[in-house]
Amino acid sequence: MRVLAIDYGDARTGIAISDASGTIIGQTAVIHSYNAKKTAAEIARFVKESGAERLVMGFPRNMDGSEGPRAELYRSFAALVEQTCAMPVVLWDERRTTVEAHNILSDCNYRGKKRKNTVDAVAASLILEGYLAFLSR
Secondary structure: EEEEEEEEEEEEEEEEOOOOOOEEEEEEEEEOOOOOOHHHHHHHHHHHHHHEEEEEEEOOEOOOEOOOOOHHHHHHHHHHHHHHHHHOOOEEEEEOOHHHHHHHHHHOOHHHHHHHHHHHHHHHHHHHHHHHHHHOO
């Protein structure tokens, strides 16, 4: 089963897509858009092109597990993606994914614009990795 992971952001949204077996990350991308409808349409295009059968989206939680301040915005965007793609979106705890993504990119000497344009795809990969590990249990 191919899974598509979303790291939603105001200006950039990271995408990571698993391989057909749903065990490893096969493709990543970044959607550059401030418009939620355009972003959802681009996600729908990725779903169609990749043949993804499941969507998982990072969901902001505080370190104590409570919902973060942007939770309602993310729920609204998930609903828009569900409507646009005609498939449900699983909300997945994204605590520390962006921090981990920055650490990974620092370790690989990614700096400045190069990091800014890559961090969201890496964060989506971390969301996908966590979700695939959950499914395999």
